Amino acid sequence: MAKKISGLLVVMAMVVALISACSGGNNGVNGGGNAATPEESANAPGAAEQYGDTGGLALPLVDEPTTITWMHAGNVTITDDMLVVKEIEKRTGIKVEFQTYSPQTYEDKLRVIVASGKLPDIFNGLKSAELKDIGKQGGVVNINEHMDSLPNFKKLYGEENDWVFKSFGDQEGNLYSWPIYRLNREVNHGFMYRKDIFDKHGIKPWTNTEEFYQALKKLKELYPDSYPYASKNTEWIFRDWSYGWGIGGSQYPAYYDEKDGAWKFAAVQPEHKEMLDFMKKLYNEGLMDPEFLTDTQDSWTSKMTTDKAFVTWDWIGRLDLFYNQVKETMPDFNLRYALPIGPTGHVRTLPEISDFGVAVADNKNKEAALKLLDYLTSPSGSELITVGVEGVNFEWGEDGFPVYPELADLPLVDISVLEDRYGMWQESVYLRPDRRSVYYKYSEKEQEAQDTIMKDNLREAEDPTLNFTDEEVAALSDLQTTLQKAAEEFNSKYILDKSYGDKQWEAWIAEAAKSGVDEILTLFNDAQKRYDAAE
Numbered sequence: 001m002a003k004k005i006s007g008l009l010v011v012m013a014m015v016v017a018l019i020s021a022c023s024g025g026n027n028g029v030n031g032g033g034n035a036a037t038p039e040e041s042a043n044a045p046g047a048a049e050q051y052g053d054t055g056g057l058a059l060p061l062v063d064e065p066t067t068i069t070w071m072h073a074g075n076v077t078i079t080d081d082m083l084v085v086k087e088i089e090k091r092t093g094i095k096v097e098f099q100t101y102s103p104q105t106y107e108d109k110l111r112v113i114v115a116s117g118k119l120p121d122i123f124n125g126l127k128s129a130e131l132k133d134i135g136k137q138g139g140v141v142n143i144n145e146h147m148d149s150l151p152n153f154k155k156l157y158g159e160e161n162d163w164v165f166k167s168f169g170d171q172e173g174n175l176y177s178w179p180i181y182r183l184n185r186e187v188n189h190g191f192m193y194r195k196d197i198f199d200k201h202g203i204k205p206w207t208n209t210e211e212f213y214q215a216l217k218k219l220k221e222l223y224p225d226s227y228p229y230a231s232k233n234t235e236w237i238f239r240d241w242s243y244g245w246g247i248g249g250s251q252y253p254a255y256y257d258e259k260d261g262a263w264k265f266a267a268v269q270p271e272h273k274e275m276l277d278f279m280k281k282l283y284n285e286g287l288m289d290p291e292f293l294t295d296t297q298d299s300w301t302s303k304m305t306t307d308k309a310f311v312t313w314d315w316i317g318r319l320d321l322f323y324n325q326v327k328e329t330m331p332d333f334n335l336r337y338a339l340p341i342g343p344t345g346h347v348r349t350l351p352e353i354s355d356f357g358v359a360v361a362d363n364k365n366k367e368a369a370l371k372l373l374d375y376l377t378s379p380s381g382s383e384l385i386t387v388g389v390e391g392v393n394f395e396w397g398e399d400g401f402p403v404y405p406e407l408a409d410l411p412l413v414d415i416s417v418l419e420d421r422y423g424m425w426q427e428s429v430y431l432r433p434d435r436r437s438v439y440y441k442y443s444e445k446e447q448e449a450q451d452t453i454m455k456d457n458l459r460e461a462e463d464p465t466l467n468f469t470d471e472e473v474a475a476l477s478d479l480q481t482t483l484q485k486a487a488e489e490f491n492s493k494y495i496l497d498k499s500y501g502d503k504q505w506e507a508w509i510a511e512a513a514k515s516g517v518d519e520i521l522t523l524f525n526d527a528q529k530r531y532d533a534a535e
Helices: 002-009 038-043 083-092 103-116 128-136 143-149 151-160 163-168 195-200 209-222 234-245 270-284 297-304 318-326 366-377 379-386 415-422 444-454 470-496 502-515 517-533
Strands: 066-073 094-101 178-181 189-194 254-257 262-265 311-315 335-337 353-360
Touching (some): 066 103, 066 366, 083 094, 094 103, 128 470, 143 366, 151 178, 163 517, 178 366, 189 444, 234 311, 262 517, 318 444, 335 444, 353 366, 470 502, 470 517
Antiparallel strands (some): 189 311
């Protein structure tokens, strides 16, 4: 088996899906509560009940002490004396040896390990196609075959969200990766503006695209040396703005048009030209930073925290982060969330269920590993990994969110602190985050962002998650890379070059057609037909 897997994967490209927001540095001291031995836990009466809702799983999960390995990426070394490691063993009888590698080295390390065929018991990070190939050869477990012994998995995915098998599984519906349930916040990104500056000059927050333009014009008049709109997202600005023009999607620049029931290529749509024309207008009038395609985070930060720029698009955590950075010198600084721009006035809908490629090696520990994943998917396991152990490292606050007495001296307790101190919130270990976690405790500004969008649900419909065949994946790989690069180059020239207009747009449409737009859309729409036909 090792030779088969090695031969298959040595020539395959790797990519690791990482959630950078869920990693943190070493800012504290490792700690944890008092843990019983596996034997004490196994002999305790009513062991399952004392740990809350296990979803029907009986604790401990094994008849004798068991050790499994779990490989993942992170910035914190997970030690045996951390609360989570000790508590998992206490409750389940399973000792987990977490093999944590930095995000910078994880891909290379995983490539070597997978190619050797000596897989850790649990790991994540392979491309979907690679994982399916290994699964078909018997290298990783087909979860379907074990569903009856996994009550939490069966309920969430076998009954309530069975579409995951046709979206994340192979062509026969066999699933080799364990999904992650409800990780994403409802609203996590969007337009932002300097409310302190707007208020100072009597500028009202925009409610549509024209008012957005007029606000930038007024700011330019007041601050001639400024460029009111700044961006650090380089070429991704086109994706970020696209939802407001109705052409955004998780597969951007491909997107699903619900009205026509077909996949389209955003970069050749009339709506895309309208968006580019608006950007070009802002650029030509000095309302958009001329470095919007090249700005680094540092240079963008410098502009947004001075009088050089006042409007941007970013992650909602920036609303408080910027203030905390400048409050000593700029106590009135007030960055706030704003309405989207564009004809639809929409932002992206984040997926409720995500696929990080969490897989279980098909070896002697597979039953224990699967049951552990199922426990961590239960309400009890969810609370352990993302909230903690009540009475040991946290107590419930009056607002319904946890309070961590040991961390009272810290200015902010976020998930990186919890990972560093207790081993909580490790990537791929949070399989069903508890919505009472501090990750979902919004500041006033973050809550305003949620309310701004969710009050009228200003989110673009989520595209279907398609499942491509191996042949389609291979064909799409080259086509998508070539076309996306060509589209980004055209987008840049169209905005930056004053001579670009309708003539150049028509030439781009023809060039895109020759480069394979129709072939890409055929692949997407064929996959959509299979998706629609699947039971």
